[in-house]
Amino acid sequence: MRTMIGKSVLYLAIAFVLVAFSPVCHAASVSKADKHAQKVQKKLSKYKAGTLLHLEFSNSQECTGTVTELSETSFTLNNADNNAKETHLYGDVSHVEKGTQYIGAGSAPKHRMRFF
Numbered sequence: 001m002r003t004m005i006g007k008s009v010l011y012l013a014i015a016f017v018l019v020a021f022s023p024v025c026h027a028a029s030v031s032k033a034d035k036h037a038q039k040v041q042k043k044l045s046k047y048k049a050g051t052l053l054h055l056e057f058s059n060s061q062e063c064t065g066t067v068t069e070l071s072e073t074s075f076t077l078n079n080a081d082n083n084a085k086e087t088h089l090y091g092d093v094s095h096v097e098k099g100t101q102y103i104g105a106g107s108a109p110k111h112r113m114r115f116f
Helices: 002-045
Strands: 052-057 062-070 074-079 085-088 093-097
Touching: 002 062, 052 074, 062 085
Parallel strands: none
Antiparallel strands: 052 062, 052 093, 062 074, 074 085
8 A cells, every 4th residue: 555655656756747847848949949030020120111131041042122011920021122022930030131232223322522
């Protein structure tokens, strides 16, 4: 009788340890992807509407355009090449940088001449 109670307590303790630590292990792997997506979302939200951006994706594709809408898990980009609206997930983006191309005649930055 005592051994049965001892075994059941032991099995109960092992089950408790397994249940208690399994979500922690799973949360660590999920949070890495979530942190990356949050960083990309934060970086995209810093740019003003209409800013030309160059994006690199984790599948080695690149895209240039302006971000038109930000949501919780994705964003909409107006592609500068074909003027199409594309929706992408934050987690798919590997690198974001401000674009340096100027589109259209007369859109280049104007420099003032200095006379000494």
